Amino acid sequence: MKIALRHGAGGEETSKLIHDIFASHFQNEILNKMEDSAVLPKLDGVPVFTSDSFVVEPLFFPGGDIGKLSVCGTVNDLTCMGAKPLYLTASFILETGLETETLEKVVSSMAATAEEAGVKIVAGDTKVVEGNGGLYINTAGIGVRPSVCNISAANLKPGDAIIITGTLGDHHATILTQRLQMETSLQSDCAPLNHMVQTVLDAGVDVHTIRDITRGGLATVATELAEASGCRINLEEEKLPVCEAVKGLSGILGLDPLTMGNEGKMLLAVPHSEAEKALAILQNTKYGKDAVIAGEVTEGTSVYLLTALGSYRKVLPLRGEGLPRIC
Secondary structure (H helix, E strand, O other): OEOOHHHHOOOHHHHHHHHHHHHHHHOOOOHHHOOOOOOOOOOOOEEEEEEEEEOOOOOEEOOEEHHHHHHHHHHHHHHOOOOEEEEEEEEEEEEOOOEHHHHHHHHHHHHHHHHHHOOEEEEEEEEEEOOOOOEEEEEEEEEEEOOOOOOOHHHOOOOEEEEEOOOOOHHHHHHHHHHOOOOOOOOOOOOOOHHHHHHHHHOOOOOOEEEEOOOOHHHHHHHHHHHHHOOEEEEEHHHOOOOHHHHHHHHHHOOOHHHOOOOOOEEEEEEHHHHHHHHHHHHOOOOOOOOEEEEEEEOOOOEEEEOOOOOEEEOOOOOOOOOOOOO
8 A cells, every 4th residue: 555645634544544554653651642752751861852754765775774874873873972762752754655554564673673672652743745656754852861960962082992883984985886776885884773782881981972973984083073062073994894894895886984974973072081982892892803002182173084004184064965864
């Protein structure tokens, strides 16, 4: 069956769509009440809130889909503030012509990813617009962090080590090859990273800054952190993790892995004295096995790359439109 305007009219067809697809996959004690708003238990900690929207094309790709992406993106944004993600909302804009089978696959993927991350989807909404079978998702997320937690982009300090939790550009390269209909071994790195980060925090590592490396890539993220903290970040070209498939693709197409996006990698800044401890912890987790210490923070401004030739060049953020748009 295809989505039609009647599915967004608020009548019997809307109720059936909600019951058969959304409620059947997202059910929990909060959502099951089907109220106009979710009434949440008292939060034990400082509330952390975020919102995001997802418009990726194609909807399904090696390693993930728009549903998995929407949960991971929201969970990871909360995680970057040192928060434990707890609750999500999920609102859908459906274009007419979308197959309900496609929608159910996306919803099922969201439910599985939420279960892996340990979060509950407790509220949402559905709208239908005229179109050609597209699907867009908006999320919001709530988490909590301890009152003593002060993780922030502004807390980057000279003497910090920069840790990258895995290879760069995987998601970007995967979406690009899918649009070009190229057969490759590439897979998106789309993943919920909250448990990985929590292991580092639970070990007592003094993490100053966390940022997920998404749109704009490492170059853009590092530039934003340098500006927010008033520090200089020095990255080492020979230490940056890039898989051979991404190297090959970026070389052929003239792309820079530094500005290619990810959906399952993070930058962590920790005191140099704790860097090896944090690295060992990360490398022992499911999504951090390829983590490396890739640079350091010093006095100064901007971001610089120590090249293989031994000279420094300034790293610039992504400018203009990334190819392709990945979300």
